[in-house]
Amino acid sequence: MTLTIYQLEQLLKLATEAALKAGTFINSLDRSSLQVHNKQAGSSLSAQVVTQVDLDSQAIILEILQPTIDQYDLALLTEENASEKDVATHARFNKDYFWCIDPLDGTLPFIEGGDGFAVSIALVDIAGKPVIGVVHNPSSGDIYQAINAQPLISKVLKNGLLWQSERLKEYSHSLSLYIDRSFQQDPRYPAVIEQLTRLSAQQGLALQVIKTNGAVMNAIGVLEKAPACYLKLPKAQLGGGSLWDFSATAAITQALSAQYFTASSQACCAVSDAQGAPLDLNRKDSNYMNHKGVLYSSGLQNQTFLNIIN
Numbered sequence: 001m002t003l004t005i006y007q008l009e010q011l012l013k014l015a016t017e018a019a020l021k022a023g024t025f026i027n028s029l030d031r032s033s034l035q036v037h038n039k040q041a042g043s044s045l046s047a048q049v050v051t052q053v054d055l056d057s058q059a060i061i062l063e064i065l066q067p068t069i070d071q072y073d074l075a076l077l078t079e080e081n082a083s084e085k086d087v088a089t090h091a092r093f094n095k096d097y098f099w100c101i102d103p104l105d106g107t108l109p110f111i112e113g114g115d116g117f118a119v120s121i122a123l124v125d126i127a128g129k130p131v132i133g134v135v136h137n138p139s140s141g142d143i144y145q146a147i148n149a150q151p152l153i154s155k156v157l158k159n160g161l162l163w164q165s166e167r168l169k170e171y172s173h174s175l176s177l178y179i180d181r182s183f184q185q186d187p188r189y190p191a192v193i194e195q196l197t198r199l200s201a202q203q204g205l206a207l208q209v210i211k212t213n214g215a216v217m218n219a220i221g222v223l224e225k226a227p228a229c230y231l232k233l234p235k236a237q238l239g240g241g242s243l244w245d246f247s248a249t250a251a252i253t254q255a256l257s258a259q260y261f262t263a264s265s266q267a268c269c270a271v272s273d274a275q276g277a278p279l280d281l282n283r284k285d286s287n288y289m290n291h292k293g294v295l296y297s298s299g300l301q302n303q304t305f306l307n308i309i310n
Contacts, residue, residue: 015121015134018064022057022119023138057103102244106214115139116213122247128282133251148255156256174208175200178218178230181211195308219249227299240290270302
């Protein structure tokens, strides 16, 4: 079954409602009294921390989206119900589409009192293409929505208005590198910084390293502040972010690129793995992305950043 434009619009509307309702709940909480728990997950601290807020936010989202699962025969993958033990038997491999939900991305900045967290909801097809993406930033109130279903429809909204291409052309005086804080302990980190510092100088820019966000707001930051990149290099250990960390922002990035830019545009935006291939968003042997890495870019050709990390 291929969803129609009307059906995609209806699902986008419901995903937006769910994200906003979850964000309202998250904003109502006293973060100083949170109960923090550990879970069996990837190798980084951010992958191992969970709060009751994550679970309650997920319940709010599913209260709105559960009827669509029944109506359209969708599968469901969320951060709080995923397991590495039985990945191969997950229903997402037998359904045309699945909801891919992170009820609170950026748990570490959230529990530390920061503002780099978000609610992320995506609809991904069985081939691994993200066709709907909704991201809500509770701190700012911003809501990002995308339908990424070329050639049928491709659109991106920010706060209910069409995201204009001029927004990505408002370059800053720096090249922004978004990273997860754990990347600073990676032995490859100094070489990446050295090469990006050199690239920044060639462009007449200063390198700015941003390490206070979760994965979702890192990717949104790239789109908001060109030129910029967010990278996660491949690694042997489980981790490197999960399917739910990137599906919604990948839909937004792909739709934005298709809507406004050509391959030769200097104001382009792109998302790929560390080799330049499309993200494997329905990976059959794991929920993690460590096998191929992740790269978001804006303002410079994606290949420019690929040349640095390869």
